[in-house]
Amino acid sequence: MAHQFSTSYLKDSIALFRYYKQLGDRAIAQVSDEHLASTLDPEMNSIALIVKHLAGNMRSRWTDFLTTDGEKPDRNRDSEFEAAPQTRKEITAMWEQGWALVFGALEPLTDADLTRTVTIRHEPHSVMQAINRQIAHYSYHVGQIVFLAKHFQSDQWKSLSVPRNRSAEFNEKVKRGEASQR
Numbered sequence: 001m002a003h004q005f006s007t008s009y010l011k012d013s014i015a016l017f018r019y020y021k022q023l024g025d026r027a028i029a030q031v032s033d034e035h036l037a038s039t040l041d042p043e044m045n046s047i048a049l050i051v052k053h054l055a056g057n058m059r060s061r062w063t064d065f066l067t068t069d070g071e072k073p074d075r076n077r078d079s080e081f082e083a084a085p086q087t088r089k090e091i092t093a094m095w096e097q098g099w100a101l102v103f104g105a106l107e108p109l110t111d112a113d114l115t116r117t118v119t120i121r122h123e124p125h126s127v128m129q130a131i132n133r134q135i136a137h138y139s140y141h142v143g144q145i146v147f148l149a150k151h152f153q154s155d156q157w158k159s160l161s162v163p164r165n166r167s168a169e170f171n172e173k174v175k176r177g178e179a180s181q182r
Contacts, residue, residue: 009114013131014106020135020142021099024051026160027142027149028095033088035152047148048084050141051095056080058098061120061134062105066113070120070130106131 006012028036028047036048045053056077061070085091114128125133150157 008111009128010106010109010111013135014103016135017099017102017106017138020138023160024095024142024145026158027146028091030153030156030158031149032152035149036088036091037084037086038148038152040148040151045081045144046084047145048086048091049081050145050148051091051098052085053077053080054138054141055094055098057134057137058101061130062101065105065130066116066118066127069122070118070125071122102134 004011004015006015028051031047037046039046056075057080060072060075063072085094109127114126116127117124118127118130119125120130120133146160
């Protein structure tokens, strides 16, 4: 994804969310179906469970974003870490539905909405604070997905950023407009 200069908080936030979705897409695509449900130890979450958790969070936070508490009363967060989705199709559907809610809530916003108050777990947040909170949360979990995918793929991993020992080549591609720094 090419970097786009912007002084719009909303445009940049949406671009960041798209960037993290794309990182997750590209990492998940490299993993075998078997590894989507694998963990490194019993205390870790699998990619499938991380996706399930993110989808639950996205549904809760972004459904009726401006008008209801971001922690919906029907959300059972603990269950998001149990009974992982079993198929790539299920995982992909959860992932895509969650992200559709994110973009569906953010794209209609205007700069005037940034100072509005929304609640998350009964605590007031400005819209900007709520967006920042979710960028941080999603980047954390997408990082986990990338870490697991890279581990499982080992020497078959295709870099999602600057490949190791290829910074100079990458910088030349950026200069020519053939690669993005983000």
